[in-house]
Amino acid sequence: MTAEQATFATVKEQLREVVLGSIEAELKGKEYSAKEGPTYAHQISESVIKQLPEKSKDFKYSVSCIILNKSEGGLHMSSSCFWNASTDGNIVERWENETMYCIVTLFAFAL
Numbered sequence: 001m002t003a004e005q006a007t008f009a010t011v012k013e014q015l016r017e018v019v020l021g022s023i024e025a026e027l028k029g030k031e032y033s034a035k036e037g038p039t040y041a042h043q044i045s046e047s048v049i050k051q052l053p054e055k056s057k058d059f060k061y062s063v064s065c066i067i068l069n070k071s072e073g074g075l076h077m078s079s080s081c082f083w084n085a086s087t088d089g090n091i092v093e094r095w096e097n098e099t100m101y102c103i104v105t106l107f108a109f110a111l
Helices: 007-028 037-055
Strands: 059-067 089-096 100-110
Touching: 007 089, 007 100, 037 059, 037 100, 059 089
Parallel strands: none
Antiparallel strands: 059 100, 089 100
């Protein structure tokens, strides 16, 4: 890692803002739709991944997005990764409205 290279801790809040902004831009004012759910998830993931290099080119990124109907059903999710805890990191953002949940997971791996 060079002196100019960012660590995850130094860019975490900027990356979180990208994730939240992408969710809001796609889902604000919308209701859950089984037909549109895959499109919502794709648009959010693509929006996030396209903006991340503008914040830092010192990482490889992985983004996943789940759109879930708000109902009595449950969802259990887990992820795991082998990485360098001093330079790499992840963000999990949960967003909801009256009809749906959106969970975006971002992993950032230092180059």
